[in-house]
Amino acid sequence: MISDVLAEAKDKMNRAVEVARDDFATVRTGRANPALFQKILVDYYGTPTPLGQLAGLQNPEARTLVITPYDKAALKEIEKAIVNFPNLGATPSNDGTIIRVTMPELTEDRRKEYVKIVRAKGEDAKVAIRNVRRKAKDDLDATKEVGEDEVARAEKELDALTKTHVEAIDEALKRKEAELLEV
Template sequence: MISDVMAEAKEKMQKAVEVAKDDFATVRTGRANPALFQKVLVDYYGTPTPLGQLASMVNQEARTLVITPFDKSALKEIEKAIVSAPNLGANVGNDGSIIRATLPELTEDRRKEFVKIVRDKAEQSRVALRNIRRKAKDDLDALKEVGEDEIARAEKELESITKSHVEAIDEALKRKEAELLEV
């Protein structure tokens, strides 16, 4: 019983850390990276679809990404979605079959703004971890056929698991901040 609750909490916390790292990857650092464009939603036949499902993306140069749509009829919609995507500011051009997205140089103010965005994403992830911990603690408290000592031990273990996952998010945040502030 306790081990099931702990295993579920551990798994959910690990997924929360992975989501945080994925979110960090969507914040640009001055280099064109396909991960920046993965979550851009394109209106594809009336359905918001992630760009990663509609096109292949390849780095051509440090700040230029070449986007090749799988369906050429979606070219205009992809271009429109990239132009309107927040936090990208990409200059977009297409030649009828591919799209070239060039990211502008980052100013120091823009870098600091991105650091704030990343810190906010990290805080949201920490809140998610605390919510997972709270649910696991409630599940442990709901166990009637287990002794109080075992529940207390499990709660201590839950705290240490939570702490290690929060530290993983903080470490990823530190790396991303250093990457953003690097000129």
């Protein structure tokens, strides 16, 4: 019972760290990165669909991304979704078959703004990990068939697990901040 609770908590914490890393990848640096565009939802025949499922993304130059839709009818909707996506600052140009997206140079103020966004995403991930810890602790406290010593040992293990995952998020956050502030 205790091992099941700890295994489930570890799995959920690992997923929270992965989600945080994916979120960090969507915040742009000085380069055009296809991961920036993965979370853009396009209204495809009335259904919000991730851009990665509607088009191929290539990165021919450092600040340019080429989007090739699988369905040419979605071209206008893809372009509209890119323009309306917050915190991107990209300017798409449509030539009828592909969309070229040119990313502007980042100013120092814009870089600092991105750092704030990344820190907020990191804090959200830490909150998610703490919520997993709280639920696991409640589950451990609810176990009746084991002794108090085993529950106390499991809680220490849970605390160590929480600390490890929070540190992983802090490390990813530190790397992303350094990447954003690099000129």
